Amino acid sequence: MNILLATQNQGKLREFAALFKGVATLLFPGELGLCLEVEETGESFAENAERKAQAFAQASKLPSLADDSGLCVDALQGAPGVHSARYAASDAERIARLLDELKGCFEAQRAAHFSCILCLAFPDGRVFFSKGECHGKIAYAPRGSHGFGYDPLFELPNGKTMAELTPQEKALVSHRGLAARQMRTQLGVFR
Ligand code: ITT
Secondary structure, eight states, X not given: OEEEXXXXXXXXXXXXXXXXXXXXXXXXXXXXXXXXXXXOOOSSHHHHHHHHHHHHHHHHSSOEEEEEEEEEEGGGTTOBGGGGXXXXXXXXXXXXXXXXXXXXXXXXXXXXXXXXXXXXXXXXXXXXXXXXXXXXXXXXXXOOSSSSTTGGGEEOTTXXXXXXXXXXXXXXXXXXXXXXXXXXXXXXHHO
């Protein structure tokens, strides 16, 4: 089955290529000369994932898989959440802003989780969802060089940040890995 990945995020693209290896043939928007800017005006990850998946499925006439994800911090009442990508202009600035907002927050107040909703949309309008969450806390300083986004600041229960995990280790525990495995199970039914 050919599936178009409805994302412009290079970090997500790399992870999906590994997560769906052998299950589906993934196509990337660039390969099809497709450049779509979908406004993420939804108030939930699910709404935004569906918006992106539907837009790409309609434009390409191919089954399209979108990921809407983000980091939810307890002490910030779930922020940055659906606004994670727009929290600041670059990964470094997003990390700096988060550290700044958590200044003075002790260990117990730094709980956070990554959330990921996947939506697979078919050109005929059918949509399928899967979900994954990964719980941990916000470190006091960034560590590690793997991954992308907030990974260097997200500390897992084993004491390592997500950016200190290899891509294979991240796939086993991450919000995206969990959601992808759930979607892969559903794809078994669709094939
Ligand atoms: P697309 O909409 O094109 O897929 P995006 O980066 O705008 O790309 P989102 O709106 O879903 O995607 O924003 C998710 C943001 O949350 C992302 O840009 C990162 O900053 C953060 N994020 C999501 N998953 C992450 C992960 O596995 N590791 C670190 N940060 C992550």
